[in-house]
Structure formats: C-alpha cells, structure tokens
Amino acid sequence: MADAASSSRPRLSLRWKQPSVIPGFGITLGFALTYLSLIVLIPLAALLLRPVELGFGGFWAAISAPRVLASLKISFGCALIAAIINAFFGLMVAWVLVRYRFPMKRFVDALVDFPFALPTAVAGIALTGLYAPNGWLGQFLVPLGIKVAFTPLGIIVALTFIGLPFVVRTVQPVLQDLDPEFEDAAASLGATRGQAFLFVVLPSIAPALLTGFALAFARGVGEYGSVIFIAGNMPMVSEVAPLLIVTKLEQYDYAGAAAIAVVMLCASFLILLAVNRLQRRFSRHRERLT
C-alpha cells in the first residue's frame, strides 16, 4: 500500500531501508558517505593510528612529559573555569533576553552570536590589545595587581569570549518554551520567587544549561586562535595543549603531536558522551514525573 511507503517512521523491518517512491537515494547517500569518509573519517582514523608506532610505553612517555601534562592541565582547567563563568552569565543573559523587555533587546540578542562569527585571530588580538598593560582595560587593572594579558587569566578571558553563545543559545529556547504557569502554581502554593526559580525553573532548564556548559567547555579545550595572542605562551605556565601540538609539528615530532591530539579528542568525546547520557537521564526522569 502507498501508506506504508509514505509513513515517515520506520516500522520494525529486516530491510535496512524503507521503500520509497522518491528517487536518488543511492547516489546521494553514496556521495555523502564517500565525501564524509575522505574528508573526515579516514584522516581522523589515521590520527588515531599514528601514536601506535610509539608503542604503549612511548605513547605514555609522550603524554606524561611534564610540559605536556602542564599544557593539558592549563587547557582543561582554563576551559572549565571559563565554562563555569559562562554558565552563570549565559543563564543570566538568556533569562534577561527571554523574560524582560528593555531597549535594543533585538540588537543585544543578535550580538550574542558575535563570537561565533568573529574569526578567532581577530578576537585574540582585540582582547590582547584591551588587556595589555597599556590597553583600555589593562591600564586600570595592572595597577591593581591584576595581570590579565600574558597570564592564564588571559586564557580564561579569551575562552569566556568564545564560549558565551553556546550557553545562551542552548538555554534560551528552553526558557522560551517553559510555561510560566508552573511558576504561578509554585507561587500560589506559597513559594517565594527565589524558591520558584530554584525548584521549578532551574530543574527544567538544567539539561540545557549542562549541554551549553559542556559545549563551551569542549570548545574551550581545543581553542587556539583567540588564546595564543593573549596567553603569553610560556611553557609550563600559560602554554595550551593545541599550541604544544603545533610546536611538536614544527619539530617534526608527528607521533608526539598525534599523541596529545588523541588525548584531547578522547577527552572531548567523553565530555559529550557524558552530557548525552545525563540529558537522557533527565528527560526520562521528567517523563516519569508527568
């Protein structure tokens, strides 16, 4: 029957593709898979295989060298702090954009995407210029003893800039869809505004907030362009892992560079996987409640 062909949900079937009257499946899927394999999958597989030539001992030696460990610690640590800052301010910005009215709201809303659109190198030199000792902000901060440019603090500033839209753009739609009647109900049952936010709003947006946090974190760990200008790049102090990869490449230590890359890749996949599971847990929990 035509019904079976036009239904969009797959039924339980042993065939791997549902029949359809629409042509072009083979050629489009074939092209997409070939292109995907050539550009993404095969090169990534080559990266994963590269450290094999080091052997397990060599791999371990490559990633446990003090300079490598320090760079990983800096990358992950700074990305974590920046993601926490972004979770806080990103939630606030999303809240303000969804719930309140104020002048130039549309402009501010569009501006949130600016870090997505601005090339990272431009962000890097602009932030460095601002926080350098003679910069617009640096000239006030440095006399107070707060050195931002050329310290790990600068890395955090750059990663905060890069990560903000991730949190705002994941939280905003969920907040928009959140029915305020739940808050009304909480209030009518005697909850204060703070309690309503803490026990009604926050649990509903927690999965989105966590996702935004993780996306910002994962992006921060791998960030290069905006960081290298402001970081100062001192080994052991303010050298991020991606920069160390570049340094190793320039010394033709391909396997060493690949080893760091593999560690970073695995870490970011673990982060994203954890988020996926947490999200599923949240949604199942909520289904059970309703």
Place this chain on the structure above:
Amino acid sequence: MSNSAVNPVRRNARGEPTWLRVLLIATSLGFIGFMLVLPLVSVFVEALAKGLTPYFAAIIDPDALSAIRLTLFVAAIAVPCNLVFGLCAAWAIAKFDFYGKSVLITLIDLPFSVSPVISGLIYVLLFGAHGWLGPTLDHYGIKIIFTTSGLVLATIFVTFPFIARELIPLMQEQGNEEEEAAISLGASGFQTFLRVTLPNVAWGLLYGVLLCNARAMGEFGAVSVVSGHIRGLTNTMPLHVEILYNEYDFVGAFAVASLLALLALVTLVVKSLLEWKFGDRLAAGIKH
C-alpha cells in the same frame, strides 16, 4: 496561613522585584558590553589609530591583497563543496528511512567537536613530509601541505557540518508529501528537487551558506597548521593578521582584522534578518 495573605505574592508571581530586574539587565548588558562590544570597537579604533592613510596603506599592501585573494579563493572552493555534500546528505537522510541514520548524523557533526589545530594536524599526518601518503605523493610531484590544496582541505573539514546541519532538520520537518506528489505526477527526481525541494529550503540553505562562509574565511587554527605561512602564497587573511601582529605592526594587523570584523558584522546582520523574516522557514537549534 490564609489565602488572602498569599495573594499579594501572586501578583508578583512571574515578576521579580524591579530592583532585581534592573540589576539583572544591567549586569547582563555590562557583561556583554565588556566581553563583546569593547573588543569589537577596539578593533576599529586600533586600526584607525594613526588615521586613514596608514589604514588603507595596510590594506592595499601587496601581501595583504594576496591574502585577501587567497581567502576568497579558498572559501569559493570550500563552500560549494560543502554545499553539494550538504544537499546530498540532507536528501538521503531526510527523504528516506534507513538503518544507521542517527550514526550518520552524529558523524557529520564530528568536525565541530574537533579542535581546529587537530583538524589541520590530521592532514599533516597524512600528507606531510613525514606523513603516510606524503612521500608517495611527493614522488609524483603532488604537494598538499604548505600549498593552497592543504588550506582548502582544512577549511572544508572545519566547515563540513554547517550546511548539512541546517538542511537536515529543515527537510525532515517538511516531510515527503510534496515530493511524492511531484513524482506521482511524472516529474523526474532532479525536477522534483529543483522545483519542489529547493524552493522550500532556499532560506535555510542561504543561512547555512552564510555561516559556512563566515567560518571558512575566518578559520585560523586549522589553516595555520597546514599553511607554512609563506607570505604572498599561502597566507590567508587571519594568518596575515597574526604575522603583522607578531611583527608589532599593530595598525596593519588591526586594519586587516577590521575587514574580518566587518565580515562578521555583515554575517550577523544578514543572519538576524533571515531569522526575523523567515524564522519559520529555518531549522531550529543552535548554530555554531
């Protein structure tokens, strides 16, 4: 407590006290002002710090012009490649049901979770002087790393998901009925695509191309790894900014950077216009 005692709270059920509203709005605007607006303004102020003449001199510098040309050239190849891929992938994924579809969607998103430096690294490991295929290709006189081909490859990788990711949910949302009607009326597959599908996804397509292009022209990390930084040959605009900055030519660096910032602004304006005017014809979800 009696109901009447609770009632005054109800009046404010959804609203925070005015002082809190003002505080939240002011903090948010302050954060955005310091974190986003100030860097943007500083790019243009620094670029024009010594007046218009050095600004334009930095832009019409031969090395800067060749960087601009190269950036446009790389984007002009990378974006159409990903456009064709995006259309094919979206057609296969949205119009058909097959096993392993969700895995495929995940794999398409993969490049977004890879650090830009690693995106460049994978091609160096394959095609570099000490790479697996490098020596063989070198034997036949084919060079990829430190040439424009390497730049194009790295750019294709980092902008890989943009168009597919915009088109797939959009085409899934629209369903198959119109295409099935066209086919049953005797249209060929390609006619159906051209006359039925394409007009339906045109604005989403434009949106994806816009974001893809912005990233293609602005990419730094991946391109930096494969470029070799040869002035006038393999230097794109972001790389040229880095070189000038490291040579303490701040006006020059910020002048070229201001062009990239302008590109970002134009992208944002067009993107916002598309969202306001055709929001219902774009796929929801977060953009990168």
